[in-house]
Amino acid sequence: MSYLLGFPTPVVEVFLSLVVLFLVVSVYLGTQLEGTETVRERDSLGGIDPSEVND
């Protein structure tokens, strides 16, 4: 029995399955991931730069 690209075992199928799964997961994450406002530059910090008040 011959598998993809003529290999005698499903090595290509297994590898491609992993690659496709990676593409689906990473594209899904990309479409879902939301940004946040840049905390450091927010007015609501009252003009305090966190870098100056922390540690």
Place this chain on the structure above:
Amino acid sequence: MSVNAGVLIPLQTWGDDLGVDYYSETAVIFFAVFAVLMVGIGILASRYQTNQEEYFVAGRRSGVLVVALAVFASIQSGWGMIGVTGTGYLVGLEYFILVGGLIIFGFTASYWLLGRKMRVLGDVRNAITAPDAMYYRFQDERVRLLGAASVLLGSMGYLAAQYAALGIVGSLILPISFFQALVIGLVVVGFYTVIGGMLAAIWSDAIQGAIMVLGGVLTAYYVVTNSGVGWNGMIETIQAENPAYFEFTLLGGDGLMAIGLVISVIVIQATVAGQPHAITKFYMVRDVSVLKWGALITGSAYLATAMYWLAAPFLRAAVIGGTVADPGNPDATLPLALIQWAPDVVVAFVLTAVMAAIMSTSNAFLNMGASAVVHDYFIEHRNVDLTQEQEVHWGRLITAALLIAAGVIAATFPGLIFVLGAAGWAIFAAVIFPCIAIAYNWRGATAEGALAGGGAGLALTILLAYGGEYAGVELPLGFLGGQLATIVAVVVFVGVSLVTSTSDYHDLDEGIKAVMDLGRIKGSPEESTGVVTGDGTGTDD
């Protein structure tokens, strides 16, 4: 190549002299142009170095392409291109699936688990190192010291491994000795990293990453088209001689004896989120939204470099067919296949790409090792008061010192590439994976758990990784020492955290709670607790 109780130990080949005779003026020219380019980047980036935030996290204004390629380039080392190709040449295609097919999920998990959280942590606490993240999560100076020790020890091991590889591949490209190549490589990578800081490192990483990707495409094209055996011929030749090459055999092990080895390889791929040279890049993006396509770009770039691995089955078929002599050292697989089948200009380009891979990995460790000493130990732990100019000055000085120390180790023990590099990865995985990747996603993690798990993991990694090499320690089921230590570290970390309570979620200040509560893909800090937008940030610590 070591054989342990019938189990073929992968990863062990990368280190010996390649035993390949090669000289090309084109390669010398390519390397010279590459070196000048890197030095130019260092000079350009040095103009921006005004304080430690610039020096260690590139001013937090990088875009997705630079950061995603830098994550990829810092993970994909010379071992990933030459060492993996060599091991796959011996073991079979199963090995490539285990390495390449799983690490892409390691990248994705890193972005998912830590991308948003570390970027926001950089904002609310001005964090710039992995030990910073550990300290803020547990608010215990002992945890910071544990992190700094692991980063320094792991970086030194990794650096020495990269520089030994630099000497070996450099002496292949240039008509000079291992030692001379090592010195030239150190001067180049040292110059741009010392004066240009992390900005030079990530700019050069992005360029080096692009060179590595192009090199992979060229390698695949010429190996497949010029090897003479053709695709079907390659399969038929290997199948007739060694059918197990295409089968899933647990890496050539005998029955259950290889389970530990396979688990170890999986643990390596799964702990990318514990590698500080990858996850500290999340501090550097200019905005969280920039990370959207980071995992896709990083993983895709890695898959492009997996094309180097095609050299393995084609060389194997050519050796069986008698058209090419056995490479002897399996690490010679990729260079030998290129020299046999690719035009001189392509061989020169790909070997330069291998040098790029080695340099891009090493510059990240130089920068991290220096930050562990200057930022984590002196500035944060010892509260040494430095001016901004002094921060950069000491950053450069320590970077140079680490470079020299790692170079001396590499020149003295060039055969230790694998041990040093593997121990480096495992040290990071045993300490930073539980204390950052898990801890920022699990409210129940405690300082005692971090100290016990990370401490046990660090000690056990050093004991098992080096013990396996020098004392002949053999672990059951083919387990690799460093990865067994990683598993023990995570188990101890979780177990001790479950029965202790210091510094768990309820003890944290509001700013860190906001980071903890921040969604991995959605939500903003203010939606979590409201504290970051209120006065919580100003009253922390």
